[in-house]
Amino acid sequence: MKALIGGRTIGEWEREQPLLKDIEAYREVMWLNPNYGKAAADLVSGEDTAEAEARLCRFAPYLAHVFPETAPAGGIIESPIYPAPELKHLLERAFSLTIPGTLMMKADSELPISGSIKARGGIYEVLKTAEQFAIRAGLLTEHDAYTCLADASFHRFFSRYSMAVGSTGNLGLSVGIVGAALGFQTTVHMSADASPWKKALLRQKGAKVKEYEADYSVAVTEGRRQAEQNPNCHFIDDENSKDLFAGYATAGHRLKKQLADAGLSVDKAHPLFVYLPCGVGGGPAGVAFGLKQAFGESVHVFFVEPTHAPCFLLGLMTGLHNHVSVRDFGLDNRTAADGLAVARPSAFAGKAAGHLISGCMTIAEDRLFQFLKALKDTENHWVEPSAAAGIYGPLMLLSDRCGKAYLRQHHLEGTLASATHLFWATGGGMVPQKNREAEYALASRLHVSD
Template sequence: MKIIQDWIEKYPLLNELVATKEVFWSNPKYQSFQTGFKQLSLNENDVKDAEERLKRFAPYIAKVFPETRELNGMIESPVVPISAMHQKLSHMYEHPLEGRFLLKCDSHLPISGSIKARGGIYEVLKHAETLALKHGLLTENDDYSILDSEKCRNFFSQYSIAVGSTGNLGLSIGIMSAQLGFKVTVHMSADAKKWKKDLLKSKGVMIVEYKEDYSKAVEEGRKQAQSEPNCYFIDDENSRDLFLGYAVAAIRLKKQLEDLNVTVDEDHPLFVYLPCGVGGGPGGVAFGLKLMYQDQGHCFFAEPTHSPCMLLGLVTGLHDQVSVQEFGIDNITAADGLAVGRPSRFVGQTIEPLLSGSYTVSDNELFKLLTALADTENIYLEPSALAGVIGPVKLSTEQQGKEYVQQHHLKDKMKNAVHLIWATGGSMVPAETMDEYYKKGVKLSL
């Protein structure tokens, strides 16, 4: 690899990234939908296949997770208008913000309370289906609620599942795997919150903790799977199934926006802001959104200033061949779900022609936004889930953001724009922990 100084000379933005300053980056490799999609190995049929599988599992989900019955076993979250927060943002950052502001509440997804309930649960279900079909416990035409039986749980108990996680992915995979009867081990990095570990232990999940960060947890999970014959490793860094589970969100979002009378077309652009760790969740969602809205959908990733791994991988083009630590960035952030030092190569390469841009946000800003959203909308999110909230501010105040709007002939359309902020987690945070977060935001806002 080139020495760090050479990279910084080639890409001056890296200077600010290394200094852990907030940055906004417009992606020079962004392409039109038609051009960008030709390069990819996944397509709309892959996403539809994932959606059909989730429909097959809906009767089982509704049976074992009563909180999903209202939606007939569909794991989905609401989209809500946040006009009071819209005004608050304009006031906080002393800049009038045009358009309509909506929050996608994946923070309140049933079962595990974060965006990871999409990809993580989907991949566990796909693995269970593969095994059950192969061993004659199930046919695709069956009512999948038959999987909720002693016979099936005993069958799945011969198999194990392993995953490396900073917290939320481990929660979704642990809860779902344990429910089906799998033996499950979650390898957790040092930054994983205690309450997440405690919740998993209460479900009978084995937790292995590491002093190191997320990459070490993934590496150890991979080793476990290689050493145990019946162990299946869910690979957050490279999994197509996780990615497709997230992508299904976009098909459903399209209907939700239509139900809210939200128009997305050439005169009404859609801007979506997605908190990003290793990349699977935001990458999958962005992929699905581009399928649905093509050039009318503009997706931006949001990362903590101390863990900007995806941005570093995209700027340098090195993807998983570079980590933030190699650039002297410590990867320590209160946004535990985003505390990742090395990005997914699979996601980086897949999303490269489809991603409009990326930006970073400091922990202090996340806490201030957490308190502001609680005060204005009575919605409480975990710190990492606030990363998307500042996106519209960045787009309209940062130089590269303004240039992006100009370059894509969007300036006159911004008054009709829809800003969709993806809230990725928070509803399962214990009250006392959330209270600490809130008070910290109050203190920082004085």
């Protein structure tokens, strides 16, 4: 007898959720969230986001001093937005589809220090932890100039403590680079999906890397277990961290200012559609929370996952969150999008922001590379395969029957000409050039098609 999933057989789930058969067959799908807009658990607040923003401002002088790439922005870790008109034209031609409105790219691939969306949350939690340790020891107050944290005395102080994280790659880079720079004994537990170059870079930066033959969930579980044995170790839990979430959420009001500076309005007559690649869900859920704080009902957020690893979709669809795995439904969790190679979603993210997400989409492996190449060819931006997933967003929204239904249900059809479609390019800034060229060469053997 096959194991039950949340007390039900696969057949029972398939009868309740017919879309599951397409998901099990690795077909691209779009799913609308029936809980969108409903009340949810009060796990995080706007005050948490405001606190995160204030703390990042306190640390800005330190970051500008230690990481010169942040100096032009005064130590603030933020990424630019770019218009993508040529990419839009290519997609319209390739898919025989008109994309009304403006297509924009949020280039978290260019976030300083670690080159991915994980810089928002991962670096923030490292900084918060360092601040707490230093204040508790009487070495720092919130009114001090935080450049003092770069002194050798603080490096020696932080070396008494450990920092650990489980990661498929990008969160590990963010935590490992900044944790080691501060002086923490930093360990990154890496899954089998993590790229070798990310492991090598972490070791170069002074972090310890523990490798696992298993997937992300095992790396996190083992990292958490080992950290619990050390009272001086802080474990950054990608599956259940309010601090990571708050760091990600600071993106909302920052994006609001960026769009306004670019002359792009966001209101009922000018909707904003945002497409976020999704792995365990913490990063995109935190961003979604921040976006809803900034734009309210005028923003519509969709998550995009690989067809081989749609864990967040399954978590929301079944309501089981972290109690369901993609393997329960026969999926293999194997994808070139290493940051999205997650079999089981974050319960915290699903419960804190599941009601803010309009829906989820899945994307086939080939398309990740097709869109990576298309972005480079048209707008000259490099991203890693996982970061290209969001490019599929407007195409699915405008062509899939569920997307068309969503536009009708929310009375958006008449506003599309004045809409902004923004795909969140979540990483790729630190990918070695030889890896970029290999990914481009693979993409060159494929063709963007509908």
